[in-house]
Amino acid sequence: MKKILVANRGEIALRVMRACREMGIPTVAVYSTPDSAALHVQFADEAVCIGAPPPLESYLNIEKIIATAKERGADAVHPGYGFLAENPDFARRCEEEGITFIGPGSEAMRLLGNKVESRKTMVAAGVPVIPGMMAGGSDCAALGREATAMGFPVLVKAAGGGGGKGMRIIREEKELEESVSSCMREAKSAFGDATIYLEKYIEQPRHIEFQILADKHGNVVHLFERECSIQRRYQKIVEETPSVALTPELRQEMGSVAVRVAKTAGYTNAGTVEFLLDQNGSFYFLEVNARVQVEHPITEAVVGLDLVKQQIRVASGERLSIKQEDLRQRGHAIECRIYAEDPESGFLPCAGRILFVKEPQGPGVRCDSGIFTGCEVSVHYDPILSKLVVWDETREQACRRMASALRDYIILGIKTTTSFLADVVQHPAFLDGKTHTGFIPMHFADWKMPGPGESELRMALLSAAAFSRNARGGPKARGKVGAETEAPSPWVTGGRWRIAGIG
Amino acid sequence: MEFNFVVGDREEKLIAEEKEGLWSCTVGDAAFEAEVVRVGPNSFRIVSGGKSFVTYAAEQDGKFYISLGGRQYSVARTSGAAKRRSAVGGALKGEEVVAAPMPGVIVKVPVTEGEVVAADAVLVVVESMKMENNIRAQGEARVKRVHVKAGDSVNFGSALVELEPVSKQSA
Numbered sequence: 001m002k003k004i005l006v007a008n009r010g011e012i013a014l015r016v017m018r019a020c021r022e023m024g025i026p027t028v029a030v031y032s033t034p035d036s037a038a039l040h041v042q043f044a045d046e047a048v049c050i051g052a053p054p055p056l057e058s059y060l061n062i063e064k065i066i067a068t069a070k071e072r073g074a075d076a077v078h079p080g081y082g083f084l085a086e087n088p089d090f091a092r093r094c095e096e097e098g099i100t101f102i103g104p105g106s107e108a109m110r111l112l113g114n115k116v117e118s119r120k121t122m123v124a125a126g127v128p129v130i131p132g133m134m135a136g137g138s139d140c141a142a143l144g145r146e147a148t149a150m151g152f153p154v155l156v157k158a159a160g161g162g163g164g165k166g167m168r169i170i171r172e173e174k175e176l177e178e179s180v181s182s183c184m185r186e187a188k189s190a191f192g193d194a195t196i197y198l199e200k201y202i203e204q205p206r207h208i209e210f211q212i213l214a215d216k217h218g219n220v221v222h223l224f225e226r227e228c229s230i231q232r233r234y235q236k237i238v239e240e241t242p243s244v245a246l247t248p249e250l251r252q253e254m255g256s257v258a259v260r261v262a263k264t265a266g267y268t269n270a271g272t273v274e275f276l277l278d279q280n281g282s283f284y285f286l287e288v289n290a291r292v293q294v295e296h297p298i299t300e301a302v303v304g305l306d307l308v309k310q311q312i313r314v315a316s317g318e319r320l321s322i323k324q325e326d327l328r329q330r331g332h333a334i335e336c337r338i339y340a341e342d343p344e345s346g347f348l349p350c351a352g353r354i355l356f357v358k359e360p361q362g363p364g365v366r367c368d369s370g371i372f373t374g375c376e377v378s379v380h381y382d383p384i385l386s387k388l389v390v391w392d393e394t395r396e397q398a399c400r401r402m403a404s405a406l407r408d409y410i411i412l413g414i415k416t417t418t419s420f421l422a423d424v425v426q427h428p429a430f431l432d433g434k435t436h437t438g439f440i441p442m443h444f445a446d447w448k449m450p451g452p453g454e455s456e457l458r459m460a461l462l463s464a465a466a467f468s469r470n471a472r473g474g475p476k477a478r479g480k481v482g483a484e485t486e487a488p489s490p491w492v493t494g495g496r497w498r499i500a501g502i503g
Numbered sequence: 504m505e506f507n508f509v510v511g512d513r514e515e516k517l518i519a520e521e522k523e524g525l526w527s528c529t530v531g532d533a534a535f536e537a538e539v540v541r542v543g544p545n546s547f548r549i550v551s552g553g554k555s556f557v558t559y560a561a562e563q564d565g566k567f568y569i570s571l572g573g574r575q576y577s578v579a580r581t582s583g584a585a586k587r588r589s590a591v592g593g594a595l596k597g598e599e600v601v602a603a604p605m606p607g608v609i610v611k612v613p614v615t616e617g618e619v620v621a622a623d624a625v626l627v628v629v630e631s632m633k634m635e636n637n638i639r640a641q642g643e644a645r646v647k648r649v650h651v652k653a654g655d656s657v658n659f660g661s662a663l664v665e666l667e668p669v670s671k672q673s674a
Contacts, residue, residue: 165633182628185610186635233634340632349632351606355561355568356545379606383632407573412545412561419574452576458530458537459556461517463547464567464578465506466539467560469521 001025001076001100001316005069006040007090008080009059010370011386012292013040016078019308028072030065032058034378039370046072053380059083060192062090069099076100076315078308082382085291086113086161087192102315104290108267112288115159116197118265122285125264127257130199130276130284143198144176150200156180158187159195164234166190169201204436205276206245207231208283210258211299212271213310215320220262222255222273223303224329226295229435230424232347237417237440238424239295240334241302244395244433245277254283261288270296270311276437294337294387297366301333301391332398333391336406336421338369340383343420344448349383352376355413360405364391364398367409377414385416395433399425419449598647598667601638603657607631611653612664614646619669627651627663638663645669 004020005028006013017027017040029044032053041047048068051058058064060083069077077094079085079102091106103109112118119129147154147170156179158166166186168179180196188194211223227243228236246254258273265288272293274286296307305322314320341347354375359367369386371377377385390405392398406422424430427443452460506517518529526537537551549556558571566579610628614620620640627638644666651663 178625182635182637186630186633189630190633345604348605348636349607349634351632353563355563356559358546358559379608379631381632410559410570412559412568412570412575413563415575422573449574452574454533455552455554455556456571456574456576457515458528458535458551459549459558459571460569460576460578461506461515461530462519462526462528462537462539462549462551463558463560463569463571464562465504465517465519466521466526466541466547467545467562467567 001312003028003072003074004076004078004102004312005030005065005072005074006044006078006080007059007065007084008078008082009035009038009040009381010384011368012080012082012294012370014043014370015368016080016292016308017043019306019312020078023309023312025312028068028074030059030068032380034376034380038375039372048072053378055083055380056192060087062087062093065090066093066097066099069094070097074099076102076312078102078311079291081291081294082163086289088113100315102269102311104267104269104271108265109290112265112267112271112290113160114195115157115287116195118287119285121264122261125260127261127264127285128283130202130286140177140180143180143196144173147176147198148173150198153201154198155201156183156196156198158183158191158193159197160187160193161191163190164231166196167234202276202278202284204438205229205278206243206436207236207274208243208245208254208277209272209274209289209293210255211293211296211307212258212262212267212273213307213314213320213322214262214268214271215314216268216317217319218263219320220259220267221320221322221324221327222258223299223305223307223327225251225254226272226293226298227435228295229437230430230439231437232343232440234437236295237337237339238334238421239298240332240395240398241298242329242332244435250281250283257283257285261285269314270307294384295335297368297387297389298333298335298391301366301389302329302331303327304330331391331393332395333389334398334402334425335387335389336402336425337384337417338386338388338409338411338421339417340377340385340414341417342415343417343444344415347417349379350377350415351379351383352414354411356410357412358408358410359386360388360408362401362405362408364401365405366390371411385411396431399431420444420447423447598665599641599644600665601626601640601663603629603659603661603663604638605629605631605636606658607636607656609651609653609655609657609663610635612649612651614649614664616646616649618646620644620646620666626666629657629663640666643669 003026006016020027026045029041029047030050031041050064084090088106088110091101094101153171156168166183170179183196184194207228208225214220225243226239226241228239230238261273272289275283277283340350357373366389371385390401392401402425403422406418409418504519520527540548542548547558561568569576607629610630622642624640625637629636647667648665
């Protein structure tokens with residue numbers, strides 16, 4: 001590959017560009033107008049503005065992105081995750097234009113990207129699926145009859161994409177119409193396809209997924225599991241590997257099913273086969289995420305492979321150089337997703353300016369970030385800011401390392417999930433491995449940031465006072481008492497002040 | 504120097520004298536001393552009572568953001584924007600201005616002016632960062648005014664709808 005256009009923004013665009021640079025491949029960034037100073041634009045060898053902030057006018061604008069790739073001589077496109085990553089029309093347009101799409105072929109994507117179609121195919125191949133799923137559609141009366149037939153509660157999901165966008169639990173028939181129409185609007189807005197589907201809701205399952213890697217010569221391996229049970233709004237916020245719930249036998253069985261899923265679909269490149277694992281140890285195929293996953297770094301940490309480089313090699317036609325029997329899981333890795341959200345009020349998104357960022361460092365700590373001091377977090381895009389990934393020898397040590405790294409992750413100016421996540425990874429039930437998809441609602445429904453203790457209060461007040469006094473002078477202004485006291489300080493003349501936990 | 508704060512629901516007063524980075528302070532009845540060293544544009548090392556702290560601070564629109572020990576706190580003037588916003592709401596006796604809890608784009612306004620809505624009814628659907636958020640009525644009310652329509656962009660705190668008690672008009 002001579003040049004790769006990265007059709008994404010934020011941390012994943014940077015992640016892909018780093019791999020490209022290390023492989024000696026120049027990159028082209030595309031960006032919307034407010035992203036002109038974004039990190040991915042700064043990192044790329046070339047950057048092209050492709051439109052206005054709404055995704056449909058820029059990051060989802062297929063023709064504009066194709067035209068930019070051709071104009072800049074990019075012979076491959078990496079879509080990252082989200083946006084166009086699982087849009088078969090985009091993959092097909094790339095194929096038509098002779099541009100290598102770094103991901104699965106459009107036909108496999110079309111099959112797997114549609115949960116209804118992929119379920120039919122997998123049932124035929126003997127893959128276990130969740131009971132009671134049905135064909136997609138948007139006729140509310142028909143959906144109501146199907147839901148009643150399978151029995152409430154049911155889940156309504158977008159047929160055309162993942163990430164929990166649009167997903168809702170419906171416990172009673174009277175909730176159906178509102179939930180279905182909201183789901184359809186979110187599906188239309190996020191994926192350009194309003195088709196939805198229903199399935200029987202399984203109580204307190206674990207979310208277990210298998211990373212797969214497939215070349216264009218029929219070779220498929222799995223890179224073991226990730227457990228992603230810790231979710232809010234049906235979207236993962238903490239992921240880990242290995243899962244405490246898998247025995248070696250179950251791991252092998254699920255892994256071979258994952259490989260069978262990939263082979264059945266004619267899948268190539270990196271992908272993820274998602275399963276639900278119920279409390280009796282039965283597992284059900286959910287869907288295939290036909291893209292590099294947000295949580296791919298934890299797999300990289302325990303198997304010692306660079307998944308993005310593998311994607312690029314496989315896409316350019318190379319054979320997989322790894323065999324299943326050579327793969328081992330080493331140690332334990334955890335990822336926490338840092339979102340611009342307020343965990344004290346239902347994880348409402350919090351856009352705004354980031355005033356200061358300091359990322360954690362240290363052995364076994366990786367921070368994949370798309371933010372910097374002074375950047376604006378836009379209302380137009382997903383509120384993910386960065387991903388903090390730790391590796392350590394054991395799960396217990398990895399939990400401690402994560403808690404320590406989160407404590408060192410300073411983001412000022414907007415609300416984020418760092419403090420909340422530190423409490424999650426130190427919760428006794430989490431440390432015991434008693435994780436399931438209802439973990440956050442069960443243990444953290446009313447979470448509040450602890451208020452300052454006596455000494456924290458003093459230090460917070462003092463810090464605000466000291467920051468205010470020295471704000472213009474920088475570090476050297478310290479100690480210049482005479483000059484400072486000449487001018488009236490806002491701290492002397494100002495009114496009352498309020499201190500509280502953020503939120 | 505004298506600083507008046509509100510901590511949670513409690514008022515706190517910080518009295519401080521600073522000389523060469525050494526601060527002599529009183530918070531409430533307790534006096535303490537602290538050595539404050541600015542170690543970066545936004546970070547301080549503070550030694551007080553034999554303990555060492557590292558704190559991070561930033562400021563925007565009169566509001567300070569402080570991080571220490573992995574927790575974040577905000578310190579703001581009560582005469583700032585937040586106070587003014589709540590004053591507008593408070594001025595409407597028995598009525599309520601429902602404000603946007605986040606910046607975003609209005610997806611849908613399922614209510615119309617004059618309509619009586621039940622508790623928990625969806626008043627406005629706001630999309631922010633790809634998620635739809637239902638803004639609901641706290642209790643039964645009549646919709647007095649609707650300020651937004653589908654497609655409008657709103658900021659944090661923008662008025663969405665005004666509600667009034669149901670009894671008021673029927674009386």
